[in-house]
Amino acid sequence: MKLFGMAEDLVRQGLAVTDTFYGAMSELYDTTITETDDIPFYLSLARQHCGTGGRILDIGCGTGRILLQLLRNGYQADGLDISAQMLSLTKAKLQAANLETALYQGDMRTLDSLGLTVKYHLVIIPYASMIYMLEDSDRLAVFRGVYNLLEHGGILAFDFDAGQNEIGISKPWISLQAIDKDQGRSILRIAQMHGISPNLRCIAQITWLNTENQGKIVVSCEEESSISAPHMQELLAQAGFSVTKMAGDYHGQPYSGGELCLITARADH
Ligand SMILES: C[S@@+](CC[C@H](N)C(=O)[O-])C[C@H]1O[C@@H](n2cnc3c(N)ncnc32)[C@H](O)[C@@H]1O
Structure with missing residues (x-):
């Protein structure tokens, strides 16, 4: 997983854990x-x-x-x-x-x-x-x-x-905000793109999961074409x-x- 930008900073400072988007995050994908x-x-x-x-x-x-x-x-x-x-x-x-x-x-x-x-x-x-x-x-x-x-x-x-995507590291943007009342949690996801070439990019997803006032940040980074x-x-x-x-x-x-x-x-x- 090639980290960059905000995702890399969060992990380097010990504030986030990494995962693949379709790994432990799969349940969130589904909801x-x-x-x-x-x-x-x-x-x-x-x-x-x-x-x-x-x-x-x-x-x-x-x-x-x-x-x-x-x-x-x-x-x-x-x-x-x-x-x-x-x-x-x-x-x-x-x-x-x-x-x-x-x-x-x-x-x-x-x-x-x-x-x-x-x-x-x-x-x-x-x-x-x-x-x-x-x-x-x-x-x-x-x-x-x-x-x-x-x-x-x-x-x-x-x-x-x-x-085609822009080349370079974009500003982070909110890609998802959800309140999952059944599970008693809220989710805020920030995404950031690293455009490597017009047809290749890395997308970092920074997901902040908040359950009963306990926050957890999970970072994933996927290459897309x-x-x-x-x-x-x-x-x-x-x-x-x-x-x-x-x-x-x-x-x-x-x-x-x-x-x-x-x-x-x-x-x-
Ligand atoms: C954007 S999701 C789409 C899921 C589903 N088709 C839908 O419409 O909600 C992409 C899916 O492709 C799967 N995937 C990624 N790379 C794959 C590969 N090399 N072979 C098979 N599945 C792959 C991921 O695990 C993920 O479930």
């Missing part, structure tokens, strides 16, 4: 990330491509934000994530909802090594999880693995950051995919150069 904007988009893809018996794989499924919606709507969907902590929360949520499915712990760059025998009609990588693929070699490894897991003509859909839409399209072609749609929002507006890009691509087996 605070409650976006629903993209759910209709993935449900509509499922409707189009997974009629009777169609299977879906949700890569980077996290705590099951999309996966549970797919299952609740009657689709056969499996989840994969690298984080054991995120997956254990998904598992608990599945049990609570009386739902069952396969959850795989693994790296999306090494899908072949999971030894999966099932084939999927639709593979999704929601909520910009591709930002953690920093190099073209990582992205190609994901696409080639997905290609091998898809049925003939199967579909891959994902959103990603197609923008962006990539232009034409470049992503080229990589997909190299892995055997044809892009069938490039949208700029979850309602299907054609992509016209913004930060958010949603790609739907077909495996040309």
Whole structure:
């Protein structure tokens, strides 16, 4: 974890502990990330491509934000994530909802090594999880693995950051403020960005957790990437995919150069 700025100062002075964002912080992710904007988009893809018996794989499924919606709507969907902590929360949520499915712990760059025998009609990588693929070699490894897991003509859909960031260390900003009354705590999260190049940045998340007047500061620092839409399209072609749609929002507006890009691509087996 490459620390910088405020996060580095806090740790150096013994005022904060470090963790990965999807490690011990996973429970906070689950209670605070409650976006629903993209759910209709993935449900509509499922409707189009997974009629009777169609299977879906949700890569980077996290705590099951999309996966549970797919299952609740009657689709056969499996989840994969690298984080054991995120997956254990998904598992608990599945049990609570009386739902069952396969959850795989693994790296999306090494899908072949999971030894999966099932084939999927639709593979999704929601909520910009591709930002953690920093190099073209990582992205190609994901696409080639997905290609091998898809049925003939199967579909891959994902959103990603197609923008560019400023270079240098930004001022910290409040990225989250939440009162979690059930758990008797409040959460304040400050973020700070270190733009390393226009397409590579480090994001430090400094989370102040306050429970019954006891404060604790947890710091995490993750590297994230962006990539232009034409470049992503080229990589997909190299892995055997044809892009069938490039949208700029979850309602299907054609992509016209913004930060958010949603790609739907077909495996040309
Ligand atoms: C932004 S979260 C998205 C979670 C979930 N898809 C959602 O929509 O809420 C990114 C997820 O990708 C997972 N992830 C990051 N790198 C990964 C990798 N190399 N292989 C598999 N999962 C990864 C993280 O553990 C995390 O759960």
